[in-house]
Amino acid sequence: MKTFWEVLLGLKSLFTGLSITIREFFKPTITTHYPRQTETIPARFRGHIQLTQNPDGGASLCIACKSCERACPSACIIVEGVKKTDGPGKTVSEFRLDFGTCSLCGLCIEACPVKPVKAIEFTKRYNLASTTNDYADMDLVQRYKDLQAKKS
Amino acid sequence: MSAIFDYLTQEPVWFYVRLVLFLVGTLAFVGANAAYLVWVERKGAGRFQRRPGPDEAGPWGLLQPPADGIKLMAKQVMTPPGADALLFRLAPALVLMPPMMCLAVIPFGDKLLACDLNIGLLLVFAFGSINVMALMLGGWASRNKYAIISAARVVSQNVAYEIPMLLVVITLLMITGTMNLNEIIHQQAGGFWQWNIVRGIWDFQAGHIGGNILVPVTFLIFYTCMLAETNRAPFDMAEAESELVAGAFTEYAGMGFGVFFMAEYANIVVGCALATLLFLGGWQSPIGTVPAEWGWWGTLLGTGFFFAKMYFLIFCVVWIRWTFPRTQFYNLLNLSWKILIPVSLVTLLLTAGLLKLPNLF
Numbered sequence: 001m002k003t004f005w006e007v008l009l010g011l012k013s014l015f016t017g018l019s020i021t022i023r024e025f026f027k028p029t030i031t032t033h034y035p036r037q038t039e040t041i042p043a044r045f046r047g048h049i050q051l052t053q054n055p056d057g058g059a060s061l062c063i064a065c066k067s068c069e070r071a072c073p074s075a076c077i078i079v080e081g082v083k084k085t086d087g088p089g090k091t092v093s094e095f096r097l098d099f100g101t102c103s104l105c106g107l108c109i110e111a112c113p114v115k116p117v118k119a120i121e122f123t124k125r126y127n128l129a130s131t132t133n134d135y136a137d138m139d140l141v142q143r144y145k146d147l148q149a150k151k152s
Numbered sequence: 153m154s155a156i157f158d159y160l161t162q163e164p165v166w167f168y169v170r171l172v173l174f175l176v177g178t179l180a181f182v183g184a185n186a187a188y189l190v191w192v193e194r195k196g197a198g199r200f201q202r203r204p205g206p207d208e209a210g211p212w213g214l215l216q217p218p219a220d221g222i223k224l225m226a227k228q229v230m231t232p233p234g235a236d237a238l239l240f241r242l243a244p245a246l247v248l249m250p251p252m253m254c255l256a257v258i259p260f261g262d263k264l265l266a267c268d269l270n271i272g273l274l275l276v277f278a279f280g281s282i283n284v285m286a287l288m289l290g291g292w293a294s295r296n297k298y299a300i301i302s303a304a305r306v307v308s309q310n311v312a313y314e315i316p317m318l319l320v321v322i323t324l325l326m327i328t329g330t331m332n333l334n335e336i337i338h339q340q341a342g343g344f345w346q347w348n349i350v351r352g353i354w355d356f357q358a359g360h361i362g363g364n365i366l367v368p369v370t371f372l373i374f375y376t377c378m379l380a381e382t383n384r385a386p387f388d389m390a391e392a393e394s395e396l397v398a399g400a401f402t403e404y405a406g407m408g409f410g411v412f413f414m415a416e417y418a419n420i421v422v423g424c425a426l427a428t429l430l431f432l433g434g435w436q437s438p439i440g441t442v443p444a445e446w447g448w449w450g451t452l453l454g455t456g457f458f459f460a461k462m463y464f465l466i467f468c469v470v471w472i473r474w475t476f477p478r479t480q481f482y483n484l485l486n487l488s489w490k491i492l493i494p495v496s497l498v499t500l501l502l503t504a505g506l507l508k509l510p511n512l513f
Contacts, residue, residue: 025200
């Protein structure tokens with residue numbers, strides 16, 4: 001008698017399972033068709049760093065203080081600066097990032113003293129896969145100029 | 153149109169023409185079904201998991217089966233060293249042959265069948281059992297431990313499930329009194345209440361209790377056994393990817409592997425077709441009967457009903473596969489020997505009693 005009820009209960013559980021899957025069958029799919037569709041990248045996503053666009057246009061906000069270079073635990077940032085010709089302070093002439101060793105810890109951005117907008121920020125780039133090693137060596141000053149040229 | 157059809161069905165000279173036509177038709181039917189049931193399976197698997205399934209090759213991924221076929225045919229078929237080369241090559245052919253033979257006696261429509269055999273049902277079961285031997289040969293000839301374990305499992309599983317399947321079919325045969333598949337369908341004319349799955353409970357035409365009041369249970373047992381016989385999930389012990397690599401097919405590459413899959417889907421088609429015509433009235437309309445004066449068109453309509461019922465059952469096979477996990481092997485055998493066989497024996501006795509009951513009053 002006990003076995004009989006066990007069999008019936010087992011059979012009932014099978015139909016419960018079937019009813020669950022058939023309900024899922026008629027729900028819309030949740031796949032993102034990647035190359036044609038993309039998910040929106042979260043606001044705090046950490047891609048590689050880049051020089052923040054100056055809202056007023058013109059040269060980068062970076063003052064070439066090398067705080068980020070010192071703060072970097074993997075020593076993947078190289079910053080060089082030159083004296084400004086039109087006023088006090090320095091401006092960045094070289095900002096290289098070796099993305100191959102970068103751990104995206106964000107200490108460089110924390111260390112940046114420029115106010116109110118920090119001179120470096122995270123990008124949202126994630127399509128960085130490459131068959132060569134060149135992509136890792138990034139010239140961020142060049143990238144800054146390219147982006148500015150694209151904007152104007 | 154119908155004149156041509158009558159000519160083909162009546163003239164003895166045209167018997168052979170008809171046979172060849174049906175042979176080509178059956179081959180095309182099995183091929184198309186095997187290819188597109190894989191697509192249905194993958195599409196269904198996708199939908200059950202809220203994915204779109206194959207989507208890139210053609211509209212809705214409809215060109216996926218030809219693409220798979222080309223890929224499989226481009227691959228080299230290798231015989232593993234030390235394997236029995238003859239049996240190894242023979243097994244894929246042997247595994248595809250029985251379901252094709254079975255399709256010869258299955259009536260797709262009133263007159264749409266290759267061979268109107270009086271022992272059609274017996275032929276289907278006879279050839280259905282050969283299928284097991286082909287799988288066993290494939291597993292044994294591979295000279296691979298996984299393949300041999302799988303072959304042993306397939307044999308014990310199929311022996312275990314053949315018994316309840318035949319027992320429930322016998323209960324049905326006691327009601328129908330014939331093994332001619334087309335005649336079995338003719339008996340179920342009139343509407344869905346005349347189908348064996350309802351007629352077994354209460355015979356509306358005769359106005360008394362049917363031959364087998366447990367006929368829905370009988371249908372459930374038949375369907376379960378059909379799943380087990382065709383080695384489908386949750387009883388896919390022949391394959392058991394996660395335990396036995398690919399089971400009996402482990403050593404097969406290219407189209408040799410493909411043919412095993414074609415055979416699996418052909419078997420599902422045969423099993424579901426059999427379930428349709430034994431329990432769900434075959435090509436009979438669910439309401440009323442198709443008028444005889446519609447002739448050829450009526451036959452086509454009946455074929456439509458048959459396919460609708462059959463493909464619904466095939467969809468259920470896919471549905472079940474993507475719902476239940478694989479059973480453990482001893483549970484599988486327990487299910488058959490401890491539950492299905494006793495229950496089907498009870499239905500057999502019950503049917504024998506109930507068939508005599510109306511005569512007593």
